Amino acid sequence: MKKVMLGDEAVARGAYEYGVTFAAAYPGTPSTEILENIAQYKEIYSEWAPNEKVAVEAAIGASIAGARSLAAMKHVGLNVAADPLFTFAYTGVNGGCVIVTADDPGMHSSQNEQDNRYYAKFAKIPMLEPSDSQECKDFVGIALDISEKYDTPVLLRLTTRVAHGKGVVELGERKPVEMKPYKKDIPKYVMVPANAQKRHVVVEERLKVLEELTEKIEINRIEWGGRDIGIITSGISYLYVKEVFGDEVSVLKLGMTYPLPSKLIRKFAESVKKLYVVEELEPYIEEHVRALGIEVIGKELIPRIGELNPGIIRKAIKKEELPHVSVEVKVPGRPPMLCAGCPHRGVFYVLRKKRVPVLGDIGCYTLGAAPPLEAIDTCICMGASISGSHGFQKAIEHSGRKQKIFSVIGDSTFFHSGITGLIDIVYNKGNAVPIILDNRITAMTGHQHNPGTGKTLMGEDAPEIDIAKLSEAIGVKRVRVVNPFKLKEIEDAVDEAMNTDDTMVIIAKGPCALIPPKPQGECKIDQEKCKKCGMCLRIGCPAISKKDGIFSIDPDQCTGCTVCQQVCPFDAIECVSHRGEVK
Amino acid sequence: MAEVKSVLMVGVGGQGTILASNVLSEGLLKSGYDVKMSEVHGMSQRGGSVNTQIRFGEKVYSPVIEMGAADVIVAFEKMEAVRWLNYLKKGGTVIVNTVEIPPLSVLIGKEEYPKDLLEILKSNAHTIAVEADKIAEGLGNVRAQNIVLLGVLVKHLGLMNIDWEEVIRNNVPKKYIDLNIQAFRKGLELN
Numbered sequence: 001m002k003k004v005m006l007g008d009e010a011v012a013r014g015a016y017e018y019g020v021t022f023a024a025a026y027p028g029t030p031s032t033e034i035l036e037n038i039a040q041y042k043e044i045y046s047e048w049a050p051n052e053k054v055a056v057e058a059a060i061g062a063s064i065a066g067a068r069s070l071a072a073m074k075h076v077g078l079n080v081a082a083d084p085l086f087t088f089a090y091t092g093v094n095g096g097c098v099i100v101t102a103d104d105p106g107m108h109s110s111q112n113e114q115d116n117r118y119y120a121k122f123a124k125i126p127m128l129e130p131s132d133s134q135e136c137k138d139f140v141g142i143a144l145d146i147s148e149k150y151d152t153p154v155l156l157r158l159t160t161r162v163a164h165g166k167g168v169v170e171l172g173e174r175k176p177v178e179m180k181p182y183k184k185d186i187p188k189y190v191m192v193p194a195n196a197q198k199r200h201v202v203v204e205e206r207l208k209v210l211e212e213l214t215e216k217i218e219i220n221r222i223e224w225g226g227r228d229i230g231i232i233t234s235g236i237s238y239l240y241v242k243e244v245f246g247d248e249v250s251v252l253k254l255g256m257t258y259p260l261p262s263k264l265i266r267k268f269a270e271s272v273k274k275l276y277v278v279e280e281l282e283p284y285i286e287e288h289v290r291a292l293g294i295e296v297i298g299k300e301l302i303p304r305i306g307e308l309n310p311g312i313i314r315k316a317i318k319k320e321e322l323p324h325v326s327v328e329v330k331v332p333g334r335p336p337m338l339c340a341g342c343p344h345r346g347v348f349y350v351l352r353k354k355r356v357p358v359l360g361d362i363g364c365y366t367l368g369a370a371p372p373l374e375a376i377d378t379c380i381c382m383g384a385s386i387s388g389s390h391g392f393q394k395a396i397e398h399s400g401r402k403q404k405i406f407s408v409i410g411d412s413t414f415f416h417s418g419i420t421g422l423i424d425i426v427y428n429k430g431n432a433v434p435i436i437l438d439n440r441i442t443a444m445t446g447h448q449h450n451p452g453t454g455k456t457l458m459g460e461d462a463p464e465i466d467i468a469k470l471s472e473a474i475g476v477k478r479v480r481v482v483n484p485f486k487l488k489e490i491e492d493a494v495d496e497a498m499n500t501d502d503t504m505v506i507i508a509k510g511p512c513a514l515i516p517p518k519p520q521g522e523c524k525i526d527q528e529k530c531k532k533c534g535m536c537l538r539i540g541c542p543a544i545s546k547k548d549g550i551f552s553i554d555p556d557q558c559t560g561c562t563v564c565q566q567v568c569p570f571d572a573i574e575c576v577s578h579r580g581e582v583k
Numbered sequence: 584m585a586e587v588k589s590v591l592m593v594g595v596g597g598q599g600t601i602l603a604s605n606v607l608s609e610g611l612l613k614s615g616y617d618v619k620m621s622e623v624h625g626m627s628q629r630g631g632s633v634n635t636q637i638r639f640g641e642k643v644y645s646p647v648i649e650m651g652a653a654d655v656i657v658a659f660e661k662m663e664a665v666r667w668l669n670y671l672k673k674g675g676t677v678i679v680n681t682v683e684i685p686p687l688s689v690l691i692g693k694e695e696y697p698k699d700l701l702e703i704l705k706s707n708a709h710t711i712a713v714e715a716d717k718i719a720e721g722l723g724n725v726r727a728q729n730i731v732l733l734g735v736l737v738k739h740l741g742l743m744n745i746d747w748e749e750v751i752r753n754n755v756p757k758k759y760i761d762l763n764i765q766a767f768r769k770g771l772e773l774n
Contacts, residue, residue, distance in 0.1 A: 168617060
C-alpha cells in the first residue's frame with residue numbers, strides 16, 4: 001500500500017515497521033510530528049520528555065535494557081542532548097538506537113541554522129541523511145541495523161524540507177524484533193576514566209570498520225550521467241540537483257554522510273571533468289573532499305546561508321534563471337503575530353508600560369518582541385530568560401546600580417530548562433523576577449502536552465505539576481498567580497515585584513486562545529464614545545483595526561478577552577466576556 | 584502522464600491551505616501520480632504568510648517550487664497572490680480568493696492595504712477571481728473556502744476523473760463532510 005507522508009510521519013512509520021518499542025522527544029519544529037505520529041502506534045511506548053537531554057537519556061536507558069529505541073529533536077535540541085550523546089558513543093548500545101535531528105536551514109521556526117552534521121563527526125557516530133519520505137522510513141531500518149551490528153548510536157539527520165516535505169511511501173508490515181537480554185557489563189556501561197579510556201579505543205576501531213561500511217553501503221551510490229560535470233550531494237540537495245540537471249550530469253548521492261566514503265569520492269572525482277559539491281549550510285562534505293586533495297567547487301558558488309532550492313543551484317552552476325512573471329508592486333509584509341485572545345498580550349502590555357528590561361525565551365511569546373508591543377529584550381535559547389535575567393541583574397547590581405529585571409517564559413519551556421535558572425536566583429540570592437506565562441500547553445509547536453497539562457503523549461491522565469508549589473519548594477518567598485486577562489492584577493504584581501528585594505515569581509495563568517472550545521465573547525467599539533486616540537491599537541490585537549479613520553473590532557476573530565476594553569481611556573469598548581457576563 | 588505540474592497554494596496562517604493540499608495530494612496519488620509536497624509549520628502559522636507547494640507527474644524530484652516554475656498559484660488571499668506572483672511560470676494561471684486580510688501594519692494604520700491588486704494580477708497573468716469566502720459563508724461556514732478553491736483548481740487542471748468526493752470524505756471530520764462536498768461542487772461549477 002502507498003501513502004503520501006510527511007518525512008516526519010515516515011520516520012514514525014519506520015520506527016513502527018523496524019521494531020522500535022521506546023520513543024521519546026521534546027517537541028520542536030520541524031521534528032514534532034515524529035513523536036505525534038509514533039503515538040498512533042500502540043506497539044511503541046512513546047512520551048514527551050521535559051527536554052531533549054532527558055529524551056535521549058531515556059532512549060539510552062531503553063537501549064541498554066535491550067529495546068530498539070528512538071529519540072527525536074530539532075537541531076538546537078541536540079545541543080541540549082549533546083552531553084549524553086557523546087558518552088553514549090563510547091558505551092555503545094544493546095538494542096538499536098536512533099537519534100533524529102531535524103535541522104532548520106532558513107530558520108523557518110528557529111533561532112539559528114546550525115548544521116548538525118558536524119555532531120556526527122564530533123561524537124564519532126554514524127550518520128544517515130534521507131532525501132525524501134520513502135528514505136526517511138527506510139533509513140530508520142538501516143540505522144537500527146547499523147546501530148546493533150556496530151554497537152553504536154546512529155544519527156538520522158533531516159532538514160525542514162525533508163521533515164515537512166511529503167512524498168509517496170510504500171508501507172510494509174511491522175517486523176517483530178525480540179528485545180535483547182540485558183546483561184550487567186560494568187566495563188562497557190560505567191564510564192569512569194579507567195573504563196572510558198578503554199572504550200575510546202573501541203570507538204576509534206569502530207570508526208575504521210564504519211569507514212569500510214560507508215564505501216560499500218547501497219545508500220552511497222553513483223548515478224552516472226554526463227561525465228563533464230560530477231556533483232556530490234546528500235539530503236534534500238540531491239533532489240534539487242536532479243530537478244535541475246536530470247541525467248545531464250553524474251551524481252554521487254550520499255545517504256550515509258559519516259563517515260564519508262573517501263575511496264568512492266576519489267573514484268567519482270577521477271571519472272568526471274569538473275567536480276562540484278552541492279550542500280545546504282556548511283561545507284561539510286566539501287571540507288572532506290578538499291582534505292583528500294581533490295579539486296572541487298562548492299561554497300564559492302553555493303550559498304552557505306539559508307535554504308537552497310532548484311533555482312539557486314540553476315543560477316549558481318548553469319548561470320540560468322527560469323523566465324517568470326515579475327511585478328514591481330511592493331506589498332506589506334505579513335509577519336506572524338499573537339492571536340486574538342492570547343493570554344500573553346496583557347502581560348506584554350504592562351511590561352512595556354513599565355519600561356523594564358525583559359529577557360525572553362522560546363515560544364509563541366517571543367512574538368512579544370514584535371511591534372507594537374516590543375516588550376522583550378532578548379531571545380537566546382530554551383530557558384535562557386530566567387538565568388539570563390539573573391546574570392543581568394547581578395551585573396547591574398555589582399556595578400553599584402539598582403534595577404529590577406524581569407523575564408518571561410512559557411510553562412513548557414519552564415519545565416524544559418527554566419527550573420534550574422530559578423534555583424540559581426534563589427541559591428545566589430538574586431531578585432530578578434520570572435513571569436511564567438502558563439497557558440497549560442506547548443503552543444508554538446502545535447499544542448503538545450507537557451508536565452503541566454495533566455495528559456501524556458499517549459493520552460493517559462498524568463499528575464499536573466504545580467508551578468506555584470514548585471517555586472515555593474525551591475524557596476521563592478513570594479509567588480503570585482494572576483489572571484493574564486486582568487491588567488490590574490498583572491500591574492499590581494509587577495509593582496509589588498519592583499518594590500521588594502524578596503525573591504518573587506509571577507505566574508500568569510490563562511489558557512491558549514487556540515485550545516478548544518474557542519472562547520465565546522465579543523468586544524465592540526461604541527463609535528460615539530470613541531475619541532480615535534489609538535490606545536487599543538497599541539496592544540497589537542489582530543481583531544482590532546483602523547480603516548478610513550474608523551476603529552473597529554472584527555467579531556469573527558474577537559474572543560472577548562477584554563484587554564482592549566481595559567486600555568481604552570474613554571470607556572468606549574463594550575465587552576461580553578467568554579463567560580457570558582457583561583463587563 | 585507527461586510533465587511535472589507545480590501548484591503553489593499561498594495564504595494566511597489558519598486559512599486551511601494544508602487541508603486543501605492534503606486532499607489534492609491524496610487524490611493525485613490514487614490516480615497514479617508521483618506526488619511531492621512541501622509545507623511550513625510552526626511560528627509562521629500564527630497569522631503569518633504561509634505556503635504549501637504541490638508537484639505531481641510521472642516522476643517528481645524536488646518538493647519545492649522555484650521561481651518561475653508554478654503552473655498555478657492558488658491564493659487564499661489577494662495580497663498573498665501578488666507577493667508570490669514571480670513564482671508563476673510565463674503563461675501560468677492565478678486562482679485568487681478576493682478576500683482581503685490586513686496584516687498588522689495595516690491594522691494599526693502604519694501602511695495601507697494596496698489597491699488595484701486584482702488589476703495587477705489580471706494584467707500579469709491569466710487570473711480567475713473567486714469569492715470563495717462568500718460562497719463558503721453562503722453554505723454556512725467560511726472555513727470551507729479552501730475546498731471551494733480546490734474545486735476551481737481541480738476543474739482548471741482537468742483532473743475530473745478522480746473521485747474527489749471520496750477523498751474529501753476521508754480527510755474532513757464527519758460533521759463537515761456535506762459542507763465540504765457542497766463547497767467542492769460550487770468550486771467546480773464556477774470555472
